[in-house]
Amino acid sequence: MRNTKLVTLEEAIRRSGLKDGMTISFHHHFRGGDKVVNMVVDKLAQMGFKDLKLAASSLSDVHAPLIGHIMNGVITGISTSGLRGTLADAISHGLMKEPVVFRSHGGRGSAIANGELKIDVAFLGASSSDELGNACGYSRSENAKSICGSLGYALPDARYAAHVVVITDDLVPYPNMPMSIHAADVESVVVVDSVGDSSKIAAGAIRDSKNPRDILLAKQAAKVIINSGLFVDGFSIQTGTGGASLAAVKYIREEMVNRGIKASFALGGITAHMVKLHEEGLIGKLIDVQSFDKVAAESIKNDPSHQEVSAVEYASGQHLGSATHALDIVILSALEVDTHFNVNVLVGSDGIIRGAIGGHQDTAADSALSIIVCPLLRGRIPCVVPKVTTLITPGSSVDVVVTEYGIAVNPARPEIKERLLSAGLNVVDINALADKASSIIGKPDPLPFGDKVVGIVMNRDGSVLDKIMNIQA
Amino acid sequence: MKEAVAGTLESGDIMIKIGPGEGLDIELQSSVAAQFGRQIKAVITETLEGLGIKDAHVEAVDKGALDCTIRARVTAAAVRATGKDVWKD
Numbered sequence: 400m401r402n403t404k405l406v407t408l409e410e411a412i413r414r415s416g417l418k419d420g421m422t423i424s425f426h427h428h429f430r431g432g433d434k435v436v437n438m439v440v441d442k443l444a445q446m447g448f449k450d451l452k453l454a455a456s457s458l459s460d461v462h463a464p465l466i467g468h469i470m471n472g473v474i475t476g477i478s479t480s481g482l483r484g485t486l487a488d489a490i491s492h493g494l495m496k497e498p499v500v501f502r503s504h505g506g507r508g509s510a511i512a513n514g515e516l517k518i519d520v521a522f523l524g525a526s527s528s529d530e531l532g533n534a535c536g537y538s539r540s541e542n543a544k545s546i547c548g549s550l551g552y553a554l555p556d557a558r559y560a561a562h563v564v565v566i567t568d569d570l571v572p573y574p575n576m577p578m579s580i581h582a583a584d585v586e587s588v589v590v591v592d593s594v595g596d597s598s599k600i601a602a603g604a605i606r607d608s609k610n611p612r613d614i615l616l617a618k619q620a621a622k623v624i625i626n627s628g629l630f631v632d633g634f635s636i637q638t639g640t641g642g643a644s645l646a647a648v649k650y651i652r653e654e655m656v657n658r659g660i661k662a663s664f665a666l667g668g669i670t671a672h673m674v675k676l677h678e679e680g681l682i683g684k685l686i687d688v689q690s691f692d693k694v695a696a697e698s699i700k701n702d703p704s705h706q707e708v709s710a711v712e713y714a715s716g717q718h719l720g721s722a723t724h725a726l727d728i729v730i731l732s733a734l735e736v737d738t739h740f741n742v743n744v745l746v747g748s749d750g751i752i753r754g755a756i757g758g759h760q761d762t763a764a765d766s767a768l769s770i771i772v773c774p775l776l777r778g779r780i781p782c783v784v785p786k787v788t789t790l791i792t793p794g795s796s797v798d799v800v801v802t803e804y805g806i807a808v809n810p811a812r813p814e815i816k817e818r819l820l821s822a823g824l825n826v827v828d829i830n831a832l833a834d835k836a837s838s839i840i841g842k843p844d845p846l847p848f849g850d851k852v853v854g855i856v857m858n859r860d861g862s863v864l865d866k867i868m869n870i871q872a
Numbered sequence: 873m874k875e876a877v878a879g880t881l882e883s884g885d886i887m888i889k890i891g892p893g894e895g896l897d898i899e900l901q902s903s904v905a906a907q908f909g910r911q912i913k914a915v916i917t918e919t920l921e922g923l924g925i926k927d928a929h930v931e932a933v934d935k936g937a938l939d940c941t942i943r944a945r946v947t948a949a950a951v952r953a954t955g956k957d958v959w960k961d
Contacts, residue, residue, distance in 0.1 A: 749906055778884045778936025779904050839938060843907035872906040 404588045405530050408442050408566070411587035412520075415562040417443075419450045421519040424560060426553035427457035427480075428524070428536055428689060429545070429595030435524035435566055437464050438591065444473045452476035454518055456507060456552035456710070457755050460484030461599075469494055478516065480504055481745065481755020490853055491751040493869035498852045501745060501867075504552060504688065505714025505723065505761035506859035511555040512711050512718070515861055521560035523553045523580060524594040528567040532585025533578035536690070536707075537700040538569045545569075545595045548690025548699045549669070550579040554709030557584045568594045579707055608642030612774055612803055616643035619824070620730055620772045620801045621650030626822035627728070627815060629768050632660050634727045636682075637667040637762055640691060641732030643772045648672040655681050666713070666722050667729075667758060669695040669705070677705070686722050688713035688758075714761035716859040723758070723765035731759055733773045733800075735787045738829050740794030740809050742771055743787035745856065748780045750846040750870035752854065756791055760859045763796040768815065770799045781836040781843070783829065788846070790865040791856060804835055847871040873928065876952030879937075879945035886937035888916070888949040893929030896920060902934035915939050919946040923958060 406414065417423070423443070425436045436455065441464070443451060449472050457480040458465070466489050468474045478500040482490060490499055502510060510516035526545045527538035536547040545568055557563055557580040564587045565580060608614065620643065624630055636651070638644045649672070655661065664684040665673045671694035676682045678698075685705040690696040699705045708722060715721045734754060735743040742763070747753040763769040773782040783802060798815060800807040805827030808816040819826050847870065854867030875891040898913050905912075912934055919942070920928060928950075937945070951957055 749904070779908055779938060780936060841908070841911050841939070843904075844910060846906055 404532060404585065406587050406589060408439065408589045408591070409446065411564045411589050412442065412446060414587060415520045415564065417448065417520050419448055422452040422454050422517060424454040424518040424521040424556045425456070426523060426550065426556065427455060427459065428547040428550055428552060430599065431459055431461050432596030432599030433459070433461055433524070434593055434595050435522060436462055439522045439566070440465060440468050440473065444468055444471065449473055450475045454516055455479045456504065457481045458483070458486060462486050466494065478502060480507065480757055482752045483754070487752040491870050493849065493851050493853055495853065499854045500857060501756055501854055502857045503714065503756045503760040503859045504710045504758045505716055505721065506857055506861070508555045508710035508713070509715040509717040509859065510861060511559045512715065518556055518560035520562045520564065521556035522564050522566060523557060525550065525565050525567045525580060526594070527569045527571050527575055528565045528588055529571055529573040529575040529582070530588055531573055531582035532563070532565045532580065532588050533573070533575040533582045534565045534567060534580040534585070535575060535578055537696060538571060539700070540569055540571045542569050544593060546693065546696045547595065548696030549687040549707045551688030551708055551713060552710050553580065555711050557581070562586050564589060566591055566594055568592060608646050610642060613642040614646055615803050616772050616774065616801060617646035618650055619806060620644065620647040620770055621654065622822065622824055623770055623799055623801060623806060623819060624651055624728055625654050626818055626824065627768055628818050629727045630660065633663045634660070635664045635666065635725060636662055637665065637726055637729040637766070639731045640668060640670070641772065644730040644732055645670060645672055647730055647772070648676070652676055652681060666726055667762070669699070671695060674698045686713070714758050714765070716761065716764065723761050726762060726766040728768045728770070729762040729766040730770050730772055731763060733771045733782065735782055735784050736771055736773060736797070736800050737784050737787045737794070738833050740797040740800065740829065741787045741790050742792040742797055743789045744791050746789040746867055748788060750788065750848060750872070752867065756856070760792045763792045764859065768798050769796060770801060771797055772801045775802045775804045775832060775836050776839060779840050781840055783832040783836050785833055789856060789867055793864070800829060800832070802832055804832060807832055873953050876949050878948035878952060881933060881935060883935050884937060884941070886932055886934040886942050886945050888945045889931040890949045890953040891929045892927070894927055896926065896928060896930070898930045898932060900932045900934065903936055904934070912942060915942045916946050919943045920950060923947065923950050925950055925954070928953070
């Protein structure tokens with residue numbers, strides 16, 4: 400028979416040699432629309448597997464069915480960039496015996512490349528594949544059902560996993576070119592009805608903010624960038640997905656047009672905002688590890704100067720060629736920042752896991768200027784605090800914190816502080832921000848943490864940064 | 873005293889329902905209960921005592937309201953429940 404790769408999911412699993420105790424991996428490019436994780440783990444449970452370690456690039460609300468598979472012993476270990484929803488809630492309360500290991504996107508890429516995170520079988524959803532496994536996050540065929548754009552987080556898995564199964568809902572004629580995942584890395588191809596819901600790719604973090612506070616924060620962040628000394632022709636930029644950080648792009652664009660400045664590249668999760676600037680000629684290249692919306696996904700399909708990169712090429716701290724090393728400016732959000740500029744983006748102020756490390760550690764560490772944008776308070780929850788609930792990004796890699804009550808600059812960056820002061824910006828001491836927050840809300844009672852470790856936060860170099868304890872409320 | 877309500881379930885607000893009771897009895901549901909439950913109950917108690925109310929059953933559903941909001945909602949609910957307008961003159 401000419402092709403022996405095309406099989407059912409069950410046959411692909413059998414063929415992979417998967418055994419109890421082994422590690423399976425998944426990517427999260429379908430975000431809230433992902434169907435692959437639940438489909439595969441349901442099948443593994445049905446086939447009687449136990450004690451599997453799940454290494455996902457991230458997990459979200461849609462993966463709540465994993466709770467059942469953890470309770471019945473099918474899944475006994477998880478590593479991921481983040482957790483959200485009821486799964487995160489259950490794990491925060493102590494669902495698992497083994498703590499979840501949290502890595503940044505660059506940290507996960509490094510760990511896979513250097514063998515610290517060994518993947519036995521990767522199950523990689525793709526929007527198109529040919530029968531040999533050349534696969535992409537989009538499809539050029541008329542039968543295209545789903546589109547996620549970049550498959551950047553899946554590429555380390557495709558390259559380094561011992562066995563790779565591509566799962567697609569659009570089998571296209573050979574050769575599916577240009578391809579993201581290469582046939583040479585793929586052992587089996589499985590065709591299913593649907594791998595994911597494209598309409599939900601942009602669900603979750605991405606929103607276009609009309610909130611006046613977000614707009615105020617965005618304007619301040621844009622002013623920081625414009626006056627940072629790094630806003631010169633050929634600069635490079637990455638923005639996170641918070642409302643304020645997306646809105647900031649609009650104000651930066653205006654000033655780029657006014658001054659006739661162009662950016663050499665934009666990096667990271669690419670959004671429609673960045674695609675627009677690129678198409679206007681204001682940004683030369685787009686380097687895309689994850690397409691955050693349909694516009695970005697279509698762009699990576701059609702535009703040769705919109706380049707897909709793997710998580711390793713994007714943000715590995717152990718590969719000097721990674722793109723973050725060339726990054727000038729990054730705008731990031733935060734759940735909490737403390738008076739030592741440490742940032743938490745993973746654990747809510749109620750002690751429950753509700754976020755993801757993403758590229759936060761990687762971009763903050765490698766960029767020339769990292770700017771955290773967050774309000775002073777969210778309701779009664781303070782965002783500038785004496786000490787973060789969980790340490791995710793060390794203060795040594797955070798340069799500026801923008802709040803609606805003022806802009807704090809890391810004392811390690813006096814030259815940035817000088818430039819912002821001479822531009823007339825409201826530069827304040829980070830301690831004054833924490834004091835202001837506490838004067839409005841009072842002193843919070845300590846969180847009722849238990850003595851069980853439910854999560855381990857890794858730094859991007861593979862060292863342990865912090866532990867997350869179970870919450871008892 | 874009759875039963876009365878003030879406030880909404882919007883983020884940053886608190887909904888206060890006051891009715892007849894013996895002593896001050898506060899049932900609080902809050903998105904920030906672990907860290908601020910004690911403070912929120914204290915603000916409700918102080919506000920009611922300031923209005924001379926010592927007997928009431930209070931149900932509070934908090935969505936992260938600040939103290940000033942809590943005082944305003946408790947006062948409004950108390951005025952509606954007692955019919956005694958504290959804002960006059």
